[in-house]
Amino acid sequence: MKRCFAMMFALGLAVCPVLAQTVIPKPVSLAPMTTENGQPAKPLTLTWGQTVGGDSRFADAFQTLRETLAPASGIWLKVSEQNPTFRFEYDEKQPQEGYALSVTEKGAVIRAASGAGAFYAIQTLRQLLPPAIFGAAPVRAKWEIPAVSIQDAPRYAWRGLMLDPARNFIPVEEIKRQIDAMAAHKLNVLHWHLTDDQGWRIEIKRYPRLTAVGGGRPGTPRPFNRLTLDGEPQAPRFYTQAQVREVVAYAASRFVTVVPEIEMPGHAVAAIRAYPELACAQNPNLTPNWGVLKEIFCAGNPKTYELLEGVLDEVVELFPSAYIHTGGDEAPKTRWNACPKCKAKMAELGCRNMHELQTRFTEHFARYLAKKGRNLIGWDEILEGGLPKGAAIMSWRGTAGGITAAKAGHKVVMTPKPYCYIDYKQQVPNDPYEYIPNNTPNPIWKTYELNPDAGLPDNAKPYILGLQGNLWSEYIRAPEDLQWKAWPRACAIAEIGWTPQSGRAWADFSRRLREGGAERLRKMGLHAAPITEPPAKKVGK
Numbered sequence: 001m002k003r004c005f006a007m008m009f010a011l012g013l014a015v016c017p018v019l020a021q022t023v024i025p026k027p028v029s030l031a032p033m034t035t036e037n038g039q040p041a042k043p044l045t046l047t048w049g050q051t052v053g054g055d056s057r058f059a060d061a062f063q064t065l066r067e068t069l070a071p072a073s074g075i076w077l078k079v080s081e082q083n084p085t086f087r088f089e090y091d092e093k094q095p096q097e098g099y100a101l102s103v104t105e106k107g108a109v110i111r112a113a114s115g116a117g118a119f120y121a122i123q124t125l126r127q128l129l130p131p132a133i134f135g136a137a138p139v140r141a142k143w144e145i146p147a148v149s150i151q152d153a154p155r156y157a158w159r160g161l162m163l164d165p166a167r168n169f170i171p172v173e174e175i176k177r178q179i180d181a182m183a184a185h186k187l188n189v190l191h192w193h194l195t196d197d198q199g200w201r202i203e204i205k206r207y208p209r210l211t212a213v214g215g216g217r218p219g220t221p222r223p224f225n226r227l228t229l230d231g232e233p234q235a236p237r238f239y240t241q242a243q244v245r246e247v248v249a250y251a252a253s254r255f256v257t258v259v260p261e262i263e264m265p266g267h268a269v270a271a272i273r274a275y276p277e278l279a280c281a282q283n284p285n286l287t288p289n290w291g292v293l294k295e296i297f298c299a300g301n302p303k304t305y306e307l308l309e310g311v312l313d314e315v316v317e318l319f320p321s322a323y324i325h326t327g328g329d330e331a332p333k334t335r336w337n338a339c340p341k342c343k344a345k346m347a348e349l350g351c352r353n354m355h356e357l358q359t360r361f362t363e364h365f366a367r368y369l370a371k372k373g374r375n376l377i378g379w380d381e382i383l384e385g386g387l388p389k390g391a392a393i394m395s396w397r398g399t400a401g402g403i404t405a406a407k408a409g410h411k412v413v414m415t416p417k418p419y420c421y422i423d424y425k426q427q428v429p430n431d432p433y434e435y436i437p438n439n440t441p442n443p444i445w446k447t448y449e450l451n452p453d454a455g456l457p458d459n460a461k462p463y464i465l466g467l468q469g470n471l472w473s474e475y476i477r478a479p480e481d482l483q484w485k486a487w488p489r490a491c492a493i494a495e496i497g498w499t500p501q502s503g504r505a506w507a508d509f510s511r512r513l514r515e516g517g518a519e520r521l522r523k524m525g526l527h528a529a530p531i532t533e534p535p536a537k538k539v540g541k
């Protein structure tokens, strides 16, 4: 048995058997195994009595593989040290999150240097099987894994999806379903947008009004009319700290890190409804319309810092993530400009304008988090008053903010609109769901066009941590709607984050989605949108 690469060199490309594999994201290298005379090697067939074992450092992976294969195949692998069919070996040469996988008709060998690497090898194995393996109940199928040799590792460390339960609440069960789908596509960061104008969704023990008042609302802006609430008050909906712990642990066991976002100083109306003394104005307008609202936390009031530090104290206890997101986008300075307390703070800190005050405000919390061993990350507006020391940037208005920050040596996550805005219209025919009007359409092939490194000099590229799809929820009122908008566009995000730029091509990605990926999403219980193709290019123009 030889790797196909060797055959390709020896005999030319034509003899290499074409393997119509459909793994997403596409592995760095995947070669079909061939026999001595160049024929495709026989696949490994999953049957009763097969075993899993190997280095005991991968005991969790043995269990994950068993639980991955059993529901649809009905086959429970036994754990065994005696020549296991699926063998996990520790290999310190494997890259972080990377793995090597080789499959022959006799068995599979997985080599990794980390639990994450072993987990991702299992995700690849699963995708090499027929999509029916993703089903929740036993079905009859030919459970064959093609004989292949794979060497794989991610392009980026941050491969994210942002979910927004603040605008419309997302139940824990749906969050877990999204984590399952993310993990299956090797996405590894769930950015949880827990607070916004329309809802504060995380229990904070020291400030119970944040959820008791801020978790509910007097009404919801009617779709396509940002100025009128529907007159249907909503009772508070939020995640208890026990639920947060449950989600964080569920995600961790699937190698997904949950990064919480606590928005400040803007998008804070829910918090200000709970504690109106934190607004600059005496009579703040606290109507939770969509869009960019004027009321923001007063930057000159010591109580703002006290409350937000108290919130972060509890947040860092709940979330072990290296990064804590503190928002920072769309914070109009109308109120700060008219506020004696903010003006005094600006003078005290020697700021020339209110953008610089926002930079100082952000630096305050970056220092606070640093004392707790955490890094602050914020939306790209936080660099309008100069780059806040110690802050990482999430570049959403385009890539320019991220490029500036990376060139200055700050860490960056690229989430530029429209590519990463997977709440934007996706141009599927007869789409039954509503979208924010007037946004640039972002069909899946548009998302796939993004190269997070584009426009960066080589010495700034290492500062790009990765990318993330953002799913804002103003118009998402049911899990099916969320799933439709997220998938399959999140598959494109996953492939951009994992596969080297030189290994990506739309036509091949689209084929893998059509021939396997879409069915896998369905089997996972996701109401995914259909795939669309870019308009054909006119030849000669």
Ligand code: ACM
Pocket (backbone or CB within 6 Å): 329, 330, 379, 396
């Ligand atoms: C954003 O979309 N306002 C980050």
Ligand code: ZN
Pocket (backbone or CB within 6 Å): 279, 280, 297, 298, 299, 300, 301, 335, 336, 339, 340, 341, 342
């Ligand atoms: Zn103020």
